[in-house]
Amino acid sequence: MPRRHRTAPTAPAPLHGPALRRLRRTLPALLLALTAVIAAACGKEGSPPVKGPQPESLPVYPVNTGFQLPESPTWRRAEGRGYLTVGAKEDQPYLGEKDPATGVYSGFDIEIAKMVAAYLGFDPAGIHFRTIASANRETALQNGQIDYYVGTYTINDMRKKLVGFAGPYFMAGQSLLVRTDEHDINGPQDLDGKRVCSATGSTPYQRIKADYPKAVLVGYDTYSICVDNLLTYQVDAVTTDDAILIGYAAKAPDELKVVGKPFSQEPYGIGVPRSDNALRFAIDDALAAGEKNGQWKQAYDATLGLSGVPAPQPPPIDRYPAS
Ligand code: GLU
Secondary structure (H helix, E strand, O other): OOOOOOOOOOOOOOOOHHHHHHHHHHHHHHHHHHHHHHHHHHOOOOOOOOOOOOHHHOOOOOOOOOOOOOOOHHHHHHHHHOOOEEEEOOEEOOOEEEOOOOOOEEOHHHHHHHHHHHHOOOOHHHOEEEEOOHHHHHHHHHOOOOOEEOOOOEOOHHHHOOEEEEEEEEEEOEEEEEEOOOOOOOOHHHOOOOEEEEEOOOHHHHHHHHHOOOOEEEEEOOHHHHHHHHHOOOOOEEEEEHHHHHHHHHHOOOOEEEEOOOOOOEEEEEEEEOOOHHHHHHHHHHHHHHHHOOHHHHHHHHOHHHHOOOOOOOOOOOOOOOO
C-alpha cells in the first residue's frame, strides 16, 4: 500500500501585530468581568447585596427548659459541655450559608437545626456549627465530631447502615444548573459527552455515575467549586438538588439557570449517630412540633422561600423503628 503523504499538524498562528495589541487591551477588562461574575455567584466580597434572611422575619424558638433525654448518650454529652455541636453546609444559598465576615450561619437548614436545639432544651444561639462536606458526614457522626447534621442530607438505605435519620423535613429532587448561554442541555438525557460537576459523596454524583455513564463526571468537595467551574466554562453543567441549584441561580440570574424537571426524590433528614435512637425519636418529635406550631413554615418563608418557591407541605415524618 502506498504510503500516504502526511502533512504536519498545523499549529495555531502566533498572535502578532494588531491582534496581540487588541488582546493586550481587552484582557484586563475581561479578567475583571470574570472575577466579578464569580464573586457575584459565590456571594463573596464585591458582589451586589442579595436579599438574605432578615433577622426580624425569622422565628423565635422558645427553649424547652427542663427537657431531659438521659437515654441519649449524644444528648448527655452535649448537656455536659453546655451546647450542641451541629454539622452543616456553608456555601448553599438560602439553605446553609456562613457569612465570611462574621462567621454566622444562616438558611433553612440552620433554622431547622435551631428549632430542634430549642426543643431539646438548648439555647439555639449557643449552637456551635461546623461545616462538613457531603463526603464526610457519616464519618463526622460516627466519630462524635458533631451531635447531629442538618445540611441537604438525603435519607437512603445505604446511609441508614451508617447513621440514623430523623425526618424527613423537606423533599427536594435532583436537577441541573447551566449557564444562561447554554441551550443544548435541558435534562439528564442531554449529558452524553458533557462535563457535569457534582459533590463527591453525594447522591446526585452517584446517580450520574450509575445512570448516565456517557456524561463526563467531575467531582469536587462542594457545589460552590462546581459553580465556579461552570462560570469559567470548565464544566457544562452542575447537578444536585433543585433546592440548592435554585439558590445559586437566584444569586446570579443573568449567568445561571436551572433546566428541566427534577429527576429524583431527595428527602432531607437530620443525621444522628446510628445507635442513638432516643435522640432520633426526640428530633422527630421536635420536627413534628415545629411543623404543627408554624415555626417550620415561618423558617421556610424567611429563608428558602426567598429564592421564589412558595412553602410546600413538609413530607410525612418516617419515624422508622429502632434496629
Ligand atoms: N441531597 C443530596 C445528598 O445528600 C445532595 C446534596 C448534598 O450533597 O448535600 O447527597
